[in-house]
Amino acid sequence: EALEVLRRRLPQFGLDGVQNIWVLKPAGKSRGRGIQLSASLDKIMEVGVGRGAEARWIAQKYIEHPLIVSGKKFDIRQWVLVTRWTPLAAWFYKDSYVRFSFEDYDPNKIKNKYGHLTNFSISKHAEDFDEKRDDTMWHSDEFQEHLAGLGIVRDGRKIEDPWLEIVQPQMKRIVVRTLESAQDAVLPRTSSFELFGYDFMVGEDLSVWLLEVNSSPDLSYSTATTRTCVKAMLEDMMQVVIDVEKFGTRLERPKRKWGSCRVASGRYELLEPARRRREEKFRKIRKDAAQLAVQGTGIKMRRPKRGECPRGPDAEDDPRYSAIAVLSTLGETEGEGAGATGAPGDSAEDLDDEGDEEEDEEVETEACPRAVDGALAADRGGDAEDASRSEEAAGEPSGGE
Known part of the structure; x- marks a missing residue:
């Protein structure tokens, strides 16, 4: 019972055995x-040692x-024809x-x-291999008859x-x-097709495993x-390409009910014909319709010119680039400079700290000449207003004289 539970819960339970054998294939x-x-594991790691394609x-x-059929292991070669990737058309x-082992x-x-x-290609090199006898291959019809004779029962039904x-x-x-896993990686090509050879293996529980796609x-x-x-396959392939898909006759294939061809x-046989009809119906864009697309790109910061603020004219959140902040800083600097000669209560350490602050502020303001120029202009404007007020006060008559 425990093994049956594991078999239901682990899809690849049929792959496991007691020897942990691995197949190593050169790419x-x-x-x-x-x-x-x-x-x-040591042998497996050794085959990858090297450089280039050999590794x-x-x-x-x-x-x-x-x-196993008559003591022989086998795999199945299945042909698949792809005539279109978007929407997917797989035949x-x-x-x-x-193919049986020798x-x-x-x-x-x-x-x-x-x-x-x-x-x-491997079996024909065996010592007892006879090219006149076709013992290593079956048509799928023969294999179909063999499976029908096994008397397989599922859920109480034969x-x-x-x-x-x-x-x-x-x-x-x-x-x-x-094919869906590779669909997005293939560029669309009009009137083109490709034939693939799928290799499958069947487990003893009739589970099908994909070996490779050629x-x-x-x-x-x-x-x-x-x-x-x-x-026979090549003749039918030409019928699909020429008679059904109409390659080389027109750019747009006529509407058809894909399930009836x-x-x-x-x-x-076309796989999932309803899906192809649905995708062709909703993905087809009329020639006179607008094709809308949204494209994104990364933001590239513009490098500041010489003498320009690094963060541009809208850098109000940084006091280093604000004219008002620089103006207030200059005012504080002048006030501190007036008392720096020995104001009462100021120690030598305080004076040194204030001097350091002034030097730091000068370095910061030099990083933004435009802001400093604006601040100085505003300072000069304020001095001019104070001077005009003084002149007006001096010109007024005192006491009615």
Whole structure:
């Protein structure tokens, strides 16, 4: 019961085993070249030592409980055609092929690459490999029949077609989620498409795991299975690109009900057609409509010119840059200077402190010449008013004389 609870609560519970095996893949290689299996942390850390492309490796948790068919481990190669990124248009090919390991699977023999790796490029180098026999590949129809014969029961009900009811729906969800994760990083390109090769593995509980996504999948006729599948897939791909998507005929594709184009698209199926209809409806902007956009930029402080206040004309909160504050400071300085010659009660330390304050104030006011000039102008204006009052008082007659 405890294991069942963990299985429900931990989505990746099926990945764990008792050996903690990891797959090490060189990032710059393909077709299974350089792949290693290891359960030692020291060995895993050693493969990343180096510089440049040789030091770039991918460490991936090994699926220790895969579904086994006739003692062989396998994976599924699935084709996905992307004809548009915004809105997302992903076409899922209904046919795929299954690749088996050449030797029987044994988790205790991790150095036997022919029992762990399913790449045809690896299997063909085995000693007993026969190119005339197609024992390492199945068409998805054969795998579908195999799953139906297992008698799988879920929630008290026998699953008649596990391939269509359990396995393929998981594959489709994974395809959509992976493309969504890269959707914002791809620039929109008109009348362009790309074919991806998804590699999936099925666990013993029929849980589907994504191994990798190949941007340049192999389309060679390496076996009788691939010769049939690849040829039919390429023909259907051209139907989707030319007949359905109308590439090269017009900039704007005609409105269509994407869920009803199954015949013209061959074996390709559009994933989430309702989503595409919805996004095309609400994201389409009419040519005569205004396109509104809000763009932001960082604030760059203007460097003050020579002789200008560093904080500009609106720096009223700082007394160093205020003419009134400077004027009052000058007045206090003159008053202090009058009594600095030896006013009663002033000690030598007080006089020294006042002198220091005057020097500090002079340094501060020199940092803002414009404020000082304004303060001096205001001071001169006040002296002129005092002088005019004195002259008026001197010119008035005294006592009626």
